[in-house]
Amino acid sequence: YDGCYGVLAGLEAIESLKEAGFVPARPLVVAAFTNEEGVRFSPDMMGSLVFAGGRDLEEALASIGTDGSVLGKELQRIGYAGQYQPGFLKPKAYVELHVEQGPVLEREGIAVGAVENLQGISWQRITIDGEANHAGTTPMSMRRDAGVAAARVIGFLADRAGASPTPTVATVGTIAFEPNAINVIPSRATFTIDLRDPNEMHLREEEAALATFLEKLAASAGVTIHAESLAR
Template identity: 45%
Template sequence: MAAPGENLRINGDRLWDSLMEMAKIGPGIAGGNNRQTLTDEDGKGRALFQKWCEEAGCTMGLDQMGNMFAERKGTDPDALPVYVGSHLDTQPTGGKYDGVLGVLGGLEVIRSLNDMGIKTRHPIVVTNFTNEEGTRYAPAMLASGVFAGIHTQDWAYDRVDAEGKKFGDELTRIGWRGEEDVGARKMHAFFELHIEQGPILEAEGVDIGVVTHGQGLSWMQVTITGKDAHTGSTPMPMRKNAGLGMARILDLVDEIALSHAPHAVGAAGHIDVYPNSRNVIPGKVVFTVDFRCPNIDI
């Protein structure tokens, strides 16, 4: 039993082992992970997380968006829960820690409290939100957006991936569509432990930072239609090169972001070129533009 005022510490080795065990599901390139939302790998990661939570004495809640809520009871039945968590889904070339650290770090808090025999007044709930990354189903933070009332559930269910598969259908297919109403839960507080997604802290030799604001986000999908033609026989003045149009737009995206430095950023993250042949002028290009800035006026 921990003494009052004692500086409590988690079991770092156990947390590390859990991160490495989760990373075995959906291994990716360069030591990372590919565990995109609502894939079979996502389902396996969820199952492992649920197993660990139940072993730690938690009860698992599952809402209709597949959001997972592992609850450790508190001593006060009227006290609202303290939530901690993040997401288990990854980018196609994601790392071992993005999102996963926030989920398994929360689980480690519960494990350590159990080890020390500490009971808390408020319940503690470790959360895994569905499709935080948004790489398979746009937009990002889709299920938490429904939880917060930003999106409707039906709208989210109708999102489709690149293969035309609907979010709602895939959620049902992998077996993680729950019965609980989305957004019905009330919170006392929410904490999220997350890796640094940029290079700033590492470059400055700082171990940890505290979030002071969120990034405003604007996502666009742009389609440019030109005319595909043979690269060797079509004169330059007669070309309608969709790829060239995209290149000029992307140059402007960079200029816009730089003009609002140091806080604004922008890039194209996904590009599809048609017909995508080395000796054919692109007749169509579809790409995304991602602008972000913490200043709402910009």
């Protein structure tokens, strides 16, 4: 189960079955996977990915967090470093209970929904380098403003996703400017992009459109742009 609600609901289901005297044909297990969201350690869904054999255990444990911490050491610190190897359980079936994480069911007045597809995810970190200069004396035509360039990327993503006939969504969830002073033109803008679409072909198209936009923006704004893939 993913999230506090899913884990607690799983425990409640097991307790209710025990109280009812129900004897299952197979053993039932409640599982909480490590680092499903990927906010502190990248990539997301790391625990389930390792369990399914999609990522090496030692590689995952060596992951560096956004605060500089190491995943394996943090698991040991909080007492969550397990003693079993990934894959020691071979489930016959798997059920995940999850909050919607969105407003659609509530808007439609529907209490429960079944998942029809999964969102494909593309996470990137974008770094734009321009030139710091005085905000009061540098003409607009002579600026290499990393902040303005970042704003144009954000606008491009919002406009494109909003006009898309597919369920594409785009989010810029973090952003930082350097030197981060009120009277200085930003010399650097660093931000993250979260692109999602349940269709792999559509997601690739969005990635390609973004890459093309970044290339053209770098030339027109006089900045350099570096894109780093964080999760795919």
